[in-house]
Amino acid sequence: MANARASEPSYFNAINVTPFIDVMLVLIIVMIMSLPLATHKVPVDLPSGPSMPAPEEPHMLAIDRAGAVTIDGRAIDDAALPATLAAIRDRPGAVLQMNTDPEANYARFDAVLAVIKRAGITRLGFVGHKAMMD
Secondary structure: OOOOOOOOOOOOOOOOOHHHHHHHHHHHHHHHHHHHHHHOOOOOOOOOOOOOOOOOEEEEEEEOOOOOEEEOOEEEOOOOHHHHHHHHHHOOOEEEEEEEOOOOOHHHHHHHHHHHHHOOOOOEEEOOOOOOOO
């Protein structure tokens, strides 16, 4: 038998670039997907300088158990309500607060709320009642 000599290991002198190309393709896809998010702008109107807000002028609209409406403690009928609300709307800093008796009819509350909406009141708050503990 011939002496079988183990050949010396040969080294592979070329670099496998397939994983490198795969990684580069993934990075390109990530860049393409994130680029629109980075360039998207949302226009925001910021104030140009310090401005003092108008002092709040709260007005209380109350509906009692019988459905009568009062504004700032003064009784008002349904015909005069839109004009009174328009005057409140036009004052800077005016806030309308609404307090309704818990026993008042919901339909009456809804009708008054519709008049408030039609009058263009945008600053409206509801005065709540304390929760009853059993």
